[in-house]
Amino acid sequence: EVQLVETGGGLVQPGRSLKLSCVASGFTFNNYWMSWTRQAPGKGLEWVASITNSGGSTYYPDSVKGRFTISRDNAQNTLYLQMNSLRSEDTATYYCTRNRGGDYWGQGVMVTVSS
Amino acid sequence: DVVLTQTPVAQPVTLGDQASISCRSSQSLVHSNGNTYLEWYLQKPGQSPQLLIYKVSNRFSGVPDRFIGSGSGSDFTLKISRVEPEDLGVYYCFQATHDPTFGGGTKLELK
Numbered sequence: 001e002v003q004l005v006e007t008g009g010g011l012v013q014p015g016r017s018l019k020l021s022c023v024a025s026g027f028t029f030n031n032y033w034m035s036w037t038r039q040a041p042g043k044g045l046e047w048v049a050s051i052t053n054s055g056g057s058t059y060y061p062d063s064v065k066g067r068f069t070i071s072r073d074n075a076q077n078t079l080y081l082q083m084n085s086l087r088s089e090d091t092a093t094y095y096c097t098r099n100r101g102g103d104y105w106g107q108g109v110m111v112t113v114s115s
Numbered sequence: 116d117v118v119l120t121q122t123p124v125a126q127p128v129t130l131g132d133q134a135s136i137s138c139r140s141s142q143s144l145v146h147s148n149g150n151t152y153l154e155w156y157l158q159k160p161g162q163s164p165q166l167l168i169y170k171v172s173n174r175f176s177g178v179p180d181r182f183i184g185s186g187s188g189s190d191f192t193l194k195i196s197r198v199e200p201e202d203l204g205v206y207y208c209f210q211a212t213h214d215p216t217f218g219g220g221t222k223l224e225l226k
Contacts, residue, residue, distance in 0.1 A: 037217075044207065044218075047216065059214065061116075062116075100152075101154045101156070101166065101209045101211055105163040105165070
């Protein structure tokens with residue numbers, strides 16, 4: 001059974017950093033691209049970042065480029081999202097997904113950016 | 116950026132009826148490799164989104180055949196025949212031909 005479990009969310013002040021983790025199980029992790037997608041409270045879905053299966057290439061929308069970094073440790077079956085210079089508009093539930101859209105999704109982790 | 120416009124924003128339905136959702140793209144979603152990376156997701160209340168359809172018309176594992184995806188180029192449709200209670204929620208289209216983007220969502224709700 002495919003499982004994606006995110007951790008690392010919480011309350012953080014504007015301008016500070018936070019790192020999310022996603023542990024994957026039930027599939028061969030290094031065979032798949034992985035992504036992060038977020039959802040602000042009461043809003044729609046927004047793609048945040050993707051990484052190739054080897055980790056050699058990463059992709060971001062303009063809204064987070066230069067502030068967020070996606071990475072992975074294929075030996076540990078773990079995906080990461082380093083978020084720097086956080087803003088109030090980054091407040092959202094962050095989902096770890098397999099592939100670029102998401103044939104599988106984690107349960108999500110809440111990130112609140114507020115002073 | 117590719118903009119996906121979903122209509123309607125809300126679709127009131129009676130159980131057992133058919134529902135139809137449109138997703139129009141600001142650019143063609145045909146990739147240079149010939150594939151069209153248009154997907155449909157359902158987010159039920161309080162749950163993570165789940166994949167229904169990939170590459171326009173392919174049902175994901177376990178998705179009932181009452182879900183039918185169609186379309187080409189920049190114009191796509193998701194039809195749900197014989198709506199059941201577990202089909203209620205918000206539907207999103209998504210494209211990965213270009214930098215990925217989601218549509219704004221369509222809420223399928225009881226009339």
